[in-house]
Amino acid sequence: MTGFWVMPNKDACTWQRQFEGVHRVGGDTVIRFGFKLSPRGLDAQGRILTEGSPKKAKPDSRYAKCEENGSACARAAEKDLKAANPANRLSRIYVYDTDEQYGPSIFRCPSMEHKITVGDAVFYRLIVSPDGSDAGTCDFSKGSGYDLILISGGKTDSLSKLLALGDRFGIKVYPSLPPSPRDPKTFQADVQHIGPLTALTRRVMRDYAKRFKGRESLGGVYQTYELALRDWPEPDRVGTLRVYTAQNRVVRAELPGVPILVSPYMDARKKLSYSPTPAQVAEGFKVLAKTGVDIIAPQDGRGTGKLGLFWPNWTDRPVDSRLKPIVGDTTYAKAYIAATRGYFGAMSVARDELAKEGVDVQLWANLEAFQPTPVGRCGDQDARGNIDKPRLDTQVTLAGPYVSKIISYMWSGFYTCGSPPLSKQIADDWDRPIPIAASRQSRQLRDGLQITGYHLGDAVVSMSWDKLKEPRKIEPAKVGSYDATPIAGLPRGAERIWVPLDWSTVPKDAWVQVEVTSPDGRKAAEPVYYANGV
Incomplete structure (x- = not known):
């Protein structure tokens, strides 16, 4: 196992300890989560409001500092647009919270877009077309609607620091693409925000291309928004797939040759009407690959209890005791359609069939290094419990000879707490067969x-x-x-x-x-x- 997720952290020493720990157990890959693009409203003074219903929303303290010439930043942007043409207007307002800083390449039209520094707070003002297009012109004189994306940046650039650590420890870093807002009805990525999302993605990727081109430690980018892997009757109507396709197209254009990683989940529980078979997951794998991703690292499902670790000749055995809160006191045959190994085997066949069609995609495994319930919880594991190395070894065995790389969710918390922590168990028992x-x-x-x-x-x-x-x-x-x-x-x-x-x-x-x-x-x-x- 050579790759791990890490959580964003403001403390540079924590980042360094994480990279040191990953390196110590043989890791060469770090994947980090990002911050979602968020549509927002304004109050009467033009201040950015928090997420939620308009009745409950309050001024967002993170953006309260953002002012230009005595006006809230959104109002200032609107004034500048109307100065170019009174018919110009702000159609939608978005914010993007990040711990990164960007260079001038993030701006396409410096006459309307710029960096705003207020004390120790840094903001970036982007004015984009609602359809996400990049017209290549900065003519705001025609009168139109525009979307404002206000970015709250970090005091320093976290990605530069992560890449420096990657250079030092021989670790490739996969920063997150900007995640999409969620559709509250379908829980899919919300397609009505594809325009500003792709515009933001284009700007950020363009900035990366300028600042980090050829950087060995930039291993790729990570598509954060989760998707349940299955056989979709109408893939073109699946919001998350549509968002993937749009974002991946932008990455291809701005960062050619940089791989895109996605980690979907699977659910084999029989008690759910929508749980797919291995064959259906394999078909979904093909659809997902054709959105333009390079690496698909399905979650093995044992940590959540959505899948089980068992062999075909074990189906009549009782499920592991830690799975009973999820599937009941039953057998594997009654609880699950198939085992983790069966799903990875089917996806490996799909991968090979895609290669014959000229679609090259890697199949990795993302092993969930936790238990589905908080028994044995430690550190910041939230509602999950910790595991030991034998459980992890079993997951490696059951992922089988089907994957080219094994990664794990996640380093922060799940590998670093406990007595001894899982990372030390690995280091002490690294050469067990x-x-x-x-x-x-x-x-x-x-x-x-x-x-x-x-x-x-x-x-x-x-x-x-x-x-x-x-x-x-x-x-x-x-x-x-x-x-x-x-x-x-x-x-x-x-x-x-x-x-x-x-x-x-x-x-x-x-x-x-x-x-x-x-x-x-x-x-x-x-x-x-x-x-x-x-």
Whole structure:
């Protein structure tokens, strides 16, 4: 696992500790959340109001300082527009809270747009077309409606600091794209705000291109707005997909070659009428890829309880006790349509089919490093509980041989609190074997079994199946083989071992359980299984 989410933080020392910690456990990727674009109203004095119903909204203290020549910033913008033509007007007002600062490239029309500094507060005034177009002209003399985007910036530029830390620790940073406002009726991204959202995205990406072009630590950008992955009957009517397409098109134009990452979620609970099958999720994966994203990192669902970690031969087993508050006291077969592994397997097939169509997209896994309820909660984990390394190892195993990179939500809190914290558990037990797949393979005319995974060198392999009296234990270093050659399409560190096995002794349709143990006796948290259907 080499990537982690981090939360915005005003303290530079906290950022540094987070990067140090990520680096210490082998991480090379940091993804950060952003701040949403928010439509706002004005009071009689032209002051920006808080979110919410007009009756309850009050002047927003963050924007109270924003004044120009004695007028609130929104009023000042309107006056300047009307000075160019009395028929000009402000159609909509938006604010965007951020801890970043921007250079002059964020402005397209300096005659109407500029930076506003009031004491230690920094604001950026953008005047954009309501449809989000970039006309390439700064002629405001024709009389029209415009949208105002007022950005409240940071006292310093957080992204510059993050990229500097990335350079120092060899970590790629994925800053957030401006997230869309939410449609309160559908909970999708609200398409009525696509215009100003794409305009803001264009300006921010243009600024990044000017200030950070060629910067090694700028790994990509992160599409923050969440989406449930499924097979949509009418994708063109899904607001979030429409917003993705519009924003991704802008990123392509302004930051060519910079990858776009999105992390949708899945829900396999049978009690919900809309839960999709793996095949339906695979179709949704294809639709999502065609919005222009480069990396799809689905959430594995174990932290929320929306998916379970189980094998096909485990379906009649009771669900894990920590899942019972979510799905009830039942079996995996009754609780879930399919397991995490089944969904990732289906998406890997979709990825390969897309590649044949000329659509290249990477499939990553986002492992949820928490429990669905706050039992064992510590630090700032909100309503979630903490986990241990064996649970995390199991998630790595069940994501399987289908993903090219594994990342996790999230570093802040979930990896840094507890006794010992999860990050220390990883550092102390970093080389415990983690198998991810087993397959039938022949070597030099000998039948055998190939195991793929991590930290497999010098391991002992134990194989068992129903009706076998004693597990068969084999040391690959003595009678098999070990191959540490990097495996295309799998995360770094993936390797293979092979052991001989006479398949004529294995009953047809038997599930072969494969356990892997390190030379010092540490057994993998989760076995892998091979279905002998031949």
